[in-house]
Amino acid sequence: MAFDLSSRSTSSVGCSDLNIRDAADFLGPRPVSEHLQGALNLKSTVRVMPGVSGYDMVLSDMIAHLNNITLRGKANLAGLLTPQPTFAVTFSSSLVALPQLLKTIPPDWIHPQLPALLADRQIDGKVQVVNATLTGSATRGPQLSTIGELVVETGRVRIAKVSGMYGAMQITGGKAEVSFLDAGPWLELEITGETAAAQLIEFLARTLKAERVTQLLAGIRDAEGTAQSTFRLVGPLNQPGGITFAGGEITARQVSFTHVNVPERVTGLQGRFVLADGATQFDQVTGHLGGTAVQVHGTVTGGPQSQYQDFGIRTRGDAAQMVRLFRSSVIEQSAFEGVLSSTIAVSGSTARPHLQGSVVLDEAKIALGVIAKPVGPRATVEFEGVMPQSASIKLHRIELVLPSVTIPAKGTMQFGNGFLIDMAVATGTLSVLNLPEWLAKGGLEAGNIEVSLDVKGKEPDWKTWRVTGWMGLTNGLMLVKGIDGHLQDFYARVKVARNEVELKQLSFKVQGSDVAIEATVRNWMAKSLAARINIQDGVLDIDRLSGESTHGHVAGRLVVQLPPKAPADFDLSFRATGVEFEDLLRLTKAQVHSASGEIRFSGVLRGHGRNPHGVYPSLNGKVELLLENGRILKTNERAVWKIISLLNLPAVLQGKVDLEKEGLPYNRISSTVAIQDGMFQTENLIIDSPILKITAAGNYDLPTDQLDLAVAVSPFGSYSQFLKTIPLFGRIVAGDRKGIATAMFTAKGALEDPEVTYLPVKSFASGLSGLAQLAVDVLTNTLTLPIDLVTPDEESGVRPRDLTPSTAPAVP
Incomplete structure (x- = not known):
């Protein structure tokens, strides 16, 4: 066949x-x-x-x-x-x-x-x-193998005292009835028995029609324990697949399991699950998630439009363990001790359920930032949000509720499936007297506080969040250690922008003196900041000020004289080593990062508030500056890059050095700056580059933002012979000194965008003077000389004078 x-x-x-x-x-x-x-x-x-x-x-x-x-x-x-x-x-x-x-x-x-x-x-x-x-x-599939007492009646057969096996279930009791209808025989069967938790979960995952419950069951692993179950099966016997699950009850007995979305094992689960009309009712279901007791009650309806009805979750357990459930690497477990309890009400569609709940902190001890809450005082965190996915929670309202104060936050905070925060905190006016004692107030005893902040971030580490907004304090009364008496009439308004804190106004009265301060801190990179503050006899002394930046160390001292009813005088000394220039530049308003490298500087600065034009015209002092191993990046508005453009260096060096992309490399930039009445003056600004030697002398008037520099530029290194063909390079002769291939420029105007002008060599036919003479003297006496000054002259055979480079300026 x-x-x-x-x-x-x-x-x-x-x-x-x-x-x-x-x-x-x-x-x-x-x-x-x-x-x-x-x-x-x-x-x-x-x-x-x-x-x-x-x-x-x-x-x-x-x-x-x-x-x-x-x-x-x-x-x-x-x-x-x-x-x-x-x-x-x-x-x-x-x-x-x-x-x-x-x-x-x-x-x-x-x-x-x-x-x-x-x-x-x-x-x-x-x-x-x-x-x-x-x-x-x-x-x-589940195979039914039973025995029982059979009673045959007209049109039906009844079976009682059913026992046997239904799949993995040991049947301990049950009944059945077969009715012989015109459409065919019809079965109604109810069986009761015990089954292992693993087989029961597998059966429910195939049987229940509520999608959210099905997803929950699908994540269960390593189930142990037993359950008493009652199932009802009905349907025609003459149709394939006609017998269907009509409902039942399940009583769990000490069931335990792990779940893919939960870090701890669920143990001791017990309670009653009622299955009817496609719905699942949780009746006093209790268990433990690690060391936290959990209770669940309510109903989840079935079908494609399933809903949560009167569904609630209660928890109570160890505070540190509940913090671990959020898997936060930022909050230390030791920050929470004691007991936390919570209540969550779940409603709406199972595809996107609505959450509303609270976490009670009364029995918890919390040490986190300005919070030092002991066990006992009342405090509650209330929240509201949704669950858009089975493994994520998105909150849109969070409130810290204290006995006399509520601090709200609205927006979005997402946990699971990626962290996200985009929330606004607006407190309204809060009296300091209504704040609990366990909130650190820095000596503030009275006053009114108002906060309005926007908080954004994509990492759970709160240190990476971006905070903008403002904070205000009025009618403040503060006690500061080391000061006789209180700071009175304390008024402060602080604006927080991206990477910037602006102290719009800070004023107070102390020992008969009125103090008013305005300041701005941008992109502050220092950490481990410490200082000793002393106020006595009208003198504010901030001593031993020190901190670690990302790559270096800063230190200093600030002394402020506070004469009664008169403007203050200040005296600032400072020192920094190993600080990246980019970190320092972030503290300014500069929109463009013009250079890179490591900076060291030290100096003193004095000033006062008696000048009607502000503090700038009163500034006096001295600063020593050194930058090493960096690059001057392309910034079309800055003087150095304008000089590079006038020399056409990017085009001349094309194929050899990519100045447009990488910038001009340098080994050292050094200068000594004297400050007199707001005028910053230098006679020895040196830029030591393997391509060019640049020196400058001149001044910058800070009050009027006016720059006046003379700049001398000479080619250097392996490109020197090549660069000297640039027409702008000429030879400047002074006395019997051999001429140097040099280009002269002036830079005048605003510091951010000065006007740079080339000075032809013929304009110095009668000799150099003023700032130009200073710039050339620094070039010839301080920097390493160009190669044509240390090799024989081909035309005359005369060697130039042996000029030894001077040492660089002393740097702290």
Whole structure:
């Protein structure tokens, strides 16, 4: 017999004395019962055709003879050669004696108590199958194997005292009723039994129709424990898949498991789950998440529009352990001690449930920043938000509720599936007297505080968040250590912008003096900042001021004289080493980073507030400055880059050095700056680059923002011969000194965008003077000389004077 599987094929098949065990072993299922014996004679018409999946086979006019039993009928097999074939067999049988039937059917196909029951009740006779239909598939599901008391009535059969197995469930009780209706037999079955937690969760995941509950069950791992279950099954018996789950109850007993979205193991879970009409009711379900007790109650409806109804979650447990649940690497576990309790109400669609709850801090000890709360005082955090995904929470309202003060925050804060914060805090006017004692107030005893801040960030580390807004204090009364008496009439208004804190106004009265301060701090990079503050006899002394920046160290001292009813005088000394120039530049209003490198500087600065034009005209002092190993980056508005552009260096050095992209490299930049009445003056600004030597002398008037510099530029290094072909480079001769290839410029105007002018060499025919002379003297006497001054002159054969470079300015 052969079949063409590429098209429809019909054949007749017949076999004689076929060993039934060999046939069963070929067709399955395995293992084959040892009691299945006998020879099979089979005849049938077989038709094979391609199906929707795999192949379909139809057996018609089927006649089989087995041990004096004749079976007639037909069979349909679908999905052959696929993982899940299905079958349907309709057949009738000849009369067969009951003892013969029991000998033919393997004992493990029937209940082990049935033969003894027939013998004890002396039940005998013949049995005939008039018409029967069997349907099924190779996919295994829960198999029902039960015994019970059978009562046959008109139009129905009732079964009581059911026991046995339903899948992995040990049935301890149950009842069933089969009604013979016009549409066919109808089953109503209720069974009660015990099952292992792992098998129960697998069953519920297949059965329940609430998507959120299904997702929750899918994340459970390593379930242990048992449960008492009652299931109700109903449906027609003559339809494939007609029996459906109608509901039930599950009582969990000390169930434990882990979940993919929870860092701790759930233990001791117990309570009642009621399943009805596709809904799941949690009735006093309790358990432990690590060391935290959890209680859940409420209902989750089923179907595509499932909802949370009267659903609530309560927790109570160790504060430090609850902090660990947020997996925060910023908040130390030691910051929380004691007990935290919370209540969460869940409502709305299970696809995007609404959350509203609170965390009670009464029994917790908290040490976090300005908070030093002991156990006992009342404090609550209230919140409201949604769960857009199963593994994330998005809050849009958070409030710290104290007995007499509420501090609200609105916006978005997301946990899980990536952290995000975008919230606004607006307190309104708060009296300092209403703030709890455990909030650090820095000596502030009275006054009114108002805060309005916007907080944004994408990392859980709060130090990376961007804070903007303002804070105000009015009518303040402050006690500062080391000061006799209070700071009175304390008024402050602080504006917080991106990377900038601006002290709009700070004023107070102390020891008969009125103090008013305005200041701005931008991109403050210092950490471990420390100082000793002393106020006595009208003198504010901030001593031993020190801090660590990202790459270096800063230190200094500030002394402020506070004469009664008169402007203040100040004296500032400072020192910095190993500070990156970019970090220092961030403290200014500069929009463009013009240079890189490591900076060292030290100096003193004095000033007062008596000048009607402000503090700038009163500034006096001196600063020593040194930068090393950096680059002057392209900034078209700055003087150095304007000089580079006038010399056309980027084009001349194209293919050798990419000045446009990488900037002008330098080894050292040094200068000594004297400050007199707001005028910053230098006679020895030196830029030591492997491409150019640049020196400058001049001044900068800070009050009027006016720069006046003379700049001398000379080529240097391996490119010197090449660069000297630039027409702007000429030779300046002074006395008997050999001329140097030099270009002279002036820079005048605003510091951010000065006007740079080239000075032709012929304009110095009568000699140099003033700032230009200073710039050239520094170039010839301080820097390493160009190569043409230390090699023989090809025209005259005269060697230049042996000029030894002077040492660089002393740097602290």
